Amino acid sequence: MTAKLFTRPGALKVAMVAGEASGDMLGAHLMDALRSAHPNIEFAGIGGPRMLARGFHSQVPQEKLAVRGYLEVLKSLPELLRIRRTLRDTLIRERPDVFVGIDAPDFNLGLEKSLRQAGLHTVHYVSPSVWAWRPERVSKIGESADLVLCLFPMEKPLYDAAGVHATYIGHPLASEIPFTPDRDAMREQLGLRKDCPVFALLPGSRRSELEYMGGLYIEVARKLLQEYPDAQFLVPLATRPTLDQFDRLLTRHKAWDLPIRKLIGHAQMAMIAADVVLVTSGTATLEVALTKRPMVISYKLSWLTYQLVKRKLRLPFVGLPNVLAGRFVVPELLQHEATVDKLAAEVSKLYRDQDSRQDIISTFERMHEVLKLDSAKLAARAVLRVARC
Numbered sequence: 001m002t003a004k005l006f007t008r009p010g011a012l013k014v015a016m017v018a019g020e021a022s023g024d025m026l027g028a029h030l031m032d033a034l035r036s037a038h039p040n041i042e043f044a045g046i047g048g049p050r051m052l053a054r055g056f057h058s059q060v061p062q063e064k065l066a067v068r069g070y071l072e073v074l075k076s077l078p079e080l081l082r083i084r085r086t087l088r089d090t091l092i093r094e095r096p097d098v099f100v101g102i103d104a105p106d107f108n109l110g111l112e113k114s115l116r117q118a119g120l121h122t123v124h125y126v127s128p129s130v131w132a133w134r135p136e137r138v139s140k141i142g143e144s145a146d147l148v149l150c151l152f153p154m155e156k157p158l159y160d161a162a163g164v165h166a167t168y169i170g171h172p173l174a175s176e177i178p179f180t181p182d183r184d185a186m187r188e189q190l191g192l193r194k195d196c197p198v199f200a201l202l203p204g205s206r207r208s209e210l211e212y213m214g215g216l217y218i219e220v221a222r223k224l225l226q227e228y229p230d231a232q233f234l235v236p237l238a239t240r241p242t243l244d245q246f247d248r249l250l251t252r253h254k255a256w257d258l259p260i261r262k263l264i265g266h267a268q269m270a271m272i273a274a275d276v277v278l279v280t281s282g283t284a285t286l287e288v289a290l291t292k293r294p295m296v297i298s299y300k301l302s303w304l305t306y307q308l309v310k311r312k313l314r315l316p317f318v319g320l321p322n323v324l325a326g327r328f329v330v331p332e333l334l335q336h337e338a339t340v341d342k343l344a345a346e347v348s349k350l351y352r353d354q355d356s357r358q359d360i361i362s363t364f365e366r367m368h369e370v371l372k373l374d375s376a377k378l379a380a381r382a383v384l385r386v387a388r389c
Contacts, residue, residue, distance in 0.1 A: 005044035006094050012041040012387065013096035016051070017087070017111065019065040019104025021205035021238040022283035024048025026125060027102050029172045031056065033380035045087065045099075049239070059087055059271055063207070063241060065107055081314060084111050088245075092118045098387035100125050101145070105137075112144040115374040121386045125149045125379065129164070130158055131323070135389055138162040146386050149379050152324065153370060172374030179368060181272040190234075190261075190273055195352060197231040199224060200274035200293075201260075202267060202284050205238035207245055212300040213280050214249040216338065221258055221276060223344035234270035236263040276350045281318050281332070289321040289364045290371075294350040294357045297322075297332045298343060321364065329363050 006013045014034060018027040035041055035054075044066065052058060053187035054239035060083055060224045062265055091099060099115050101108030104127040112122040124145035130138050131154055141148060141163030150156045151171045159166035172222055184194050192198055201221060203213035221233045235242040250256050261268055271277055271291040279285050281299040297319040317323060319332050331346045331368065333339075350357060 015096040018102040023102040029376040033376035169378040174371035174374040200270040202279040204280040236267040
């Protein structure tokens, strides 16, 4: 029998699973808000470093769940199923007051369904991208979760139409990130010159993303350095394992001479300090938008995964800033379009084109206003209602 997850008698027991860095951030904010509303509370399940710093008890390291792509998931499937089965059995035995699955729908929705069938209360925090692909998932999500917490305004109407209980809470990042970030102050804090080009490279928080995008971004930096000899590059890595992985990529590409500064975490600092950001598609693109920085969005998958995903897409874009705006505000270069030359050219174009940059910033400001609610507090209230406290 596995060790107990919850150990404090009389405490409100909140189980959570956050599958990657963005989920860890959301989970940490939710923990703070829940603890403010209900001090006698205990958290356990699977979480990342921010959640652990707040006293979260994680059954396994969060990195075990951070796998993307059909082929990649297939390789890790036996271990993922074992982890989910073990956690499911533990939670059914220990009966937490509520379970909150944070994003990671492939892992969490199946777990939520099992727990709900066993009589536990379940919340799914972060709607899957039903507005972009596989809209038929809405009803299935409703079978798994008592409540869906939606971060974007276009999501709740889709659940309402299907009779699924959902609430719009805004996005926590919109409250966390200042409306007008101070680029010069951030550069001073990081010890960077204020008059040189600074580019942030965000190859992804998952190790599988880094394998696809890390080397590509290193070569883009090399290309940009030919055009901007005094450029500086900031590369935030989510964890120590991804930092070590990026170091191996630097060695593989013989790139230790490039002016690349690595950061563990501190992605927002890198974004704010940058003139332009090159970012792998995902939650990080929204973070860049909220810091009001021009960006180029890129992504690569295995050939088979890409073919399967492409057929199911309902929108012409994948980056969250473009989805929220309903148009191509920033360029997206995906799969075979994501070459060193094309990515470097788009980054350089945004760096030089002041008019385009101002249009992008104005759009991002309007976006920020729509998304800025007291998200963590609203989420905490909703979770406590589901827990019937």
